[in-house]
Amino acid sequence: MGRIYLTLIGLFSLIVTSSGQCGEELMKQALSEMGSYQYIKDFDIKLPAASSKTGTKYSVVLNSRTKYQVNVANGSTNAENVILQIFDGDKLLGTNFYNGKTYNVFKFICSKTGAYKLNVFCNGGTDACARAVLSLVEQYSDNEMPK
Amino acid sequence: MTLTIKNLAYTAICVGMLSSCTGGTQTNNGGLDDIPDSLTGAPLQLSENVVNDMIQNISSPVEMANQIKNSGAGFDQSVLNSADRMKDYDTSFKRALNLGAYSADLGYINTFNKNTVVVSYLLAVKELADGLNVGQFLDFNTLSRLAKNSTNLDSLKLLSVSSFNEMDRYLREQKRANVSTAIVAGAWVEGIYITCRVIEQTNDKDLILRLGEQKDIVNILLIILNNYRQDANFAKLVGTVEDLKKIYDDVKVTTEFGEPETKEIDGMLIIEQNAITHVDITPEQVSRIIEQVKVIRQFIVE
Numbered sequence: 001m002g003r004i005y006l007t008l009i010g011l012f013s014l015i016v017t018s019s020g021q022c023g024e025e026l027m028k029q030a031l032s033e034m035g036s037y038q039y040i041k042d043f044d045i046k047l048p049a050a051s052s053k054t055g056t057k058y059s060v061v062l063n064s065r066t067k068y069q070v071n072v073a074n075g076s077t078n079a080e081n082v083i084l085q086i087f088d089g090d091k092l093l094g095t096n097f098y099n100g101k102t103y104n105v106f107k108f109i110c111s112k113t114g115a116y117k118l119n120v121f122c123n124g125g126t127d128a129c130a131r132a133v134l135s136l137v138e139q140y141s142d143n144e145m146p147k
Numbered sequence: 148m149t150l151t152i153k154n155l156a157y158t159a160i161c162v163g164m165l166s167s168c169t170g171g172t173q174t175n176n177g178g179l180d181d182i183p184d185s186l187t188g189a190p191l192q193l194s195e196n197v198v199n200d201m202i203q204n205i206s207s208p209v210e211m212a213n214q215i216k217n218s219g220a221g222f223d224q225s226v227l228n229s230a231d232r233m234k235d236y237d238t239s240f241k242r243a244l245n246l247g248a249y250s251a252d253l254g255y256i257n258t259f260n261k262n263t264v265v266v267s268y269l270l271a272v273k274e275l276a277d278g279l280n281v282g283q284f285l286d287f288n289t290l291s292r293l294a295k296n297s298t299n300l301d302s303l304k305l306l307s308v309s310s311f312n313e314m315d316r317y318l319r320e321q322k323r324a325n326v327s328t329a330i331v332a333g334a335w336v337e338g339i340y341i342t343c344r345v346i347e348q349t350n351d352k353d354l355i356l357r358l359g360e361q362k363d364i365v366n367i368l369l370i371i372l373n374n375y376r377q378d379a380n381f382a383k384l385v386g387t388v389e390d391l392k393k394i395y396d397d398v399k400v401t402t403e404f405g406e407p408e409t410k411e412i413d414g415m416l417i418i419e420q421n422a423i424t425h426v427d428i429t430p431e432q433v434s435r436i437i438e439q440v441k442v443i444r445q446f447i448v449e
Contacts, residue, residue, distance in 0.1 A: 009186070011183065013330045031305070036301070038209060038213065038304065039304070039305045039308055039309060039310075040207050040209060040308070041207070041312050042309070042312065044316075057251075061205060061207075061364065062151060063210055063357070063360070064356075064360060064422075064424045065353075065356075088420070091407075092407075093223070093407040093418060093420055094407055094409045094418030096416060098409055098411065098416055099411070103416040105415070105416070105417075106416040106417065107251065107415060107416070107418070108417075108418045108419075108420070109417065109419045109420060110420055110426050111419075111421065111422040111423060111424060112402050112418045112420060112422045113357075113360035113361075113363065113364075115363070115367065125183050134312075136209070136210060136213060139210070139213055139214055139217055141352075141353050142352060142353055142356060144233070
């Protein structure tokens with residue numbers, strides 16, 4: 001059994017070596033930082049310098065009466081940490097940049113089931129990469145929803 | 148220890164991805180081309196990119212399974228699609244739909260930590276995935292090993308869901324969004340079907356609200372499926388989902404929007420949407436939705 005794991009880890013190391021700072025090592029880090037919540041999906045974020053300030057958008061469906069966590073692992077060569085914004089249509093609901101600080105993890109309490117957009121960008125002006133993980137923290141009953 | 152197991156599970160994901168890059172494991176199942184071949188005649192209404200974006204907007208069956216567990220309902224194996232049926236699915240359309248259905252079943256089984264049942268479903272998923280040439284993303288041996296040890300169940304859940312996400316990402320990159328669409332549709336229908344079966348037994352208010360809130364998701368699903376309705380198989384599925392949409396048209400889902408708030412509590416950033424959703428759904432509408440979901444599910448698994 002030990003040999004099998006060593007072989008797997010060896011193969012994994014090959015992948016990490018070949019993929020560099022923006023590779024699967026980031027995913028491993030993001031998963032380890034997710035904590036004990038239930039993984040739902042991940043976002044492989046790659047922002048070329050030319051468009052890093054504009055960013056890229058991801059669609060995600062979120063359910064009402066649910067608390068989610070989004071945690072981000074930044075590439076080690078990023079000039080700055082990536083900023084995530086969550087939109088319902090055109091309405092900005094929140095961002096991980098708050099009071100002059102970029103948080104690598106935040107919770108989102110969703111109260112409307114529907115399709116949302118995650119906008120991700122980086123102000124560093126250079127190539128940037130990150131891996132973000134969406135996980136399920138808690139589901140509320142109708143009468144338990146935080147007011 | 149949890150992290151170590153999580154790392155090992157993740158290592159297995161990466162190895163699966165590595166094998167996908169090198170050709171991976173492929174079987175010589177027939178019928179692989181029945182979805183693509185039937186779609187080459189006319190241009191699609193929506194581009195692959197639009198479909199890829201919209202596919203992301205279909206609910207994860209994992210969340211529905213959690214909601215069912217939260218309702219206090221017990222595990223009921225009779226609501227699952229029998230793993231033995233896997234052998235009957237001999238077209239890529241049926242394989243894709245039922246790969247999705249089994250993935251939802253797997254999510255339900257994993258949520259209830261029923262590791263005695265899980266291996267037969269992992270095998271069914273692996274067989275159907277191989278039949279669609281995406282089996283390289285499912286490391287059956289690792290998944291089975293995790294399933295046999297109750298201390299590994301968190302890793303099993305993680306690996307199961309992330310493997311499906313990798314498979315979906317790969318299909319979309321390979322411009323096989325039609326296959327991805329069928330998988331996602333199968334997963335959504337199975338998740339809703341299980342929910343409906345539990346509602347029949349429990350009449351749980353929160354599950355009924357969840358069911359009502361699927362109105363928007365049905366609309367999105369129908370738009371995606373419609374893109375492929377030139378294929379006779381997809382057309383039949385679209386017809387059944389259109390009937391479901393008609394029932395949902397009378398369900399009223401309204402939202403009162405407040406101002407979203409961001410606050411930091413004990414160093415943790417919390418964003419609250421501060422909206423209130425009202426679902427106006429009658430018992431008769433619930434019954435009609437349940438009956439139509441059964442029709443769609445029967446079409447998928449038969």
